[in-house]
Amino acid sequence: MIRVVLLGAGNVAFHLAKAFTKSNDIDFIQRYGRNNKNDHLFDKTIPKTDSLNTLAKADIYIIAINDDSISTFSKQLNIDNGLVVHTSGSVPMESINCKANKGVFYPLQTFSIVQKIDYKQIPICLETEIKSDMEKLKHLAKSISNNVYEINSLQREKLHIAAVFANNFSNFMFTISKDICDDNDFSFDILKPLIEETSQKIKEINPKEAQTGPAKRNDKKIIEKHLSQLEGYQKEIYNLMSKSIIKTYNK
Numbered sequence: 001m002i003r004v005v006l007l008g009a010g011n012v013a014f015h016l017a018k019a020f021t022k023s024n025d026i027d028f029i030q031r032y033g034r035n036n037k038n039d040h041l042f043d044k045t046i047p048k049t050d051s052l053n054t055l056a057k058a059d060i061y062i063i064a065i066n067d068d069s070i071s072t073f074s075k076q077l078n079i080d081n082g083l084v085v086h087t088s089g090s091v092p093m094e095s096i097n098c099k100a101n102k103g104v105f106y107p108l109q110t111f112s113i114v115q116k117i118d119y120k121q122i123p124i125c126l127e128t129e130i131k132s133d134m135e136k137l138k139h140l141a142k143s144i145s146n147n148v149y150e151i152n153s154l155q156r157e158k159l160h161i162a163a164v165f166a167n168n169f170s171n172f173m174f175t176i177s178k179d180i181c182d183d184n185d186f187s188f189d190i191l192k193p194l195i196e197e198t199s200q201k202i203k204e205i206n207p208k209e210a211q212t213g214p215a216k217r218n219d220k221k222i223i224e225k226h227l228s229q230l231e232g233y234q235k236e237i238y239n240l241m242s243k244s245i246i247k248t249y250n251k
């Protein structure tokens with residue numbers, strides 16, 4: 001069994017802890033959190049420490065903390081043996097700053113503590129500094145997910161940009177849609193079937209083929225009418241998106 005220590009107590013750590021607890025292939029021996037803020041959310045049977053001096057001996061240590069802190073945090077780790085990985089989409093593997101072997105264990109999904117997820121479906125992107133560590137890391141990833149990929153740092157960086165467009169930006173579009181609904185006294189629920197269909201459709205056809213709307217049709221009258229009713233960043237985004245769509249479809 002692979003002995004795992006999980007460092008961090010936020011969104012990613014919470015869901016990883018749940019998946020590790022369920023797996024029969026993993027000996028989830030300890031978790032670390034710098035305070036007790038989220039302790040009530042984690043399984044009480046997993047030993048917890050708030051001191052980096054009392055970390056257990058493990059095969060794999062997973063750092064699931066904020067991107068900006070990974071480098072300085074890992075410098076404080078007194079680990080010579082085993083493999084230390086982080087879970088970030090954009091931080092280079094080399095940012096891990098300790099004597100142990102390095103790697104990346106990036107789960108490509110959006111995680112919030114409050115939202116249930118099925119880990120088996122989540123793509124996990126792996127990278128290791130030393131080839132022989134890859135098998136170990138794959139074993140760990142495959143024990144919680146059916147979607148495991150070997151991806152280098154450059155590919156992961158690009159993948160993260162693609163993920164920002166696919167999830168973070170589209171989610172912000174939903175926020176704008178909801179604001180418009182709220183400002184005009186109708187429920188955002190009315191748009192949910194459309195949102196559902198938008199993501200269903202691209203499972204069957206290329207997103208480029210699935211595009212519809214005034215900008216795709218280059219319908220300038222409607223675009224101008226919409227722009228005249230918008231202001232601030234909503235107007236800027238509408239304008240930029242429309243221009244980009246027109247440019248893409250009217251070459």
Ligand SMILES: NC(=O)c1ccc[n+]([C@@H]2O[C@H](COP(=O)([O-])OP(=O)(O)OC[C@H]3O[C@@H](n4cnc5c(N)ncnc54)[C@H](OP(=O)(O)O)[C@@H]3O)[C@@H](O)[C@H]2O)c1
Binds near residue numbers: 010012089090109
């Ligand atoms: N959320 C996602 O959708 C997602 C998806 C894929 C990958 N990731 C990656 O996974 C990592 C964690 O993301 P997250 O969403 O779980 O973040 P999060 O919910 O903000 O949690 C971050 C955790 O790190 C702890 N922490 C931050 N700085 C620390 C330090 N210097 N020393 C010790 N602990 C520290 C925080 O403790 P406090 O609560 O005390 O601040 C918290 O427990 C990031 O690298 C992120 O890029 C996130």
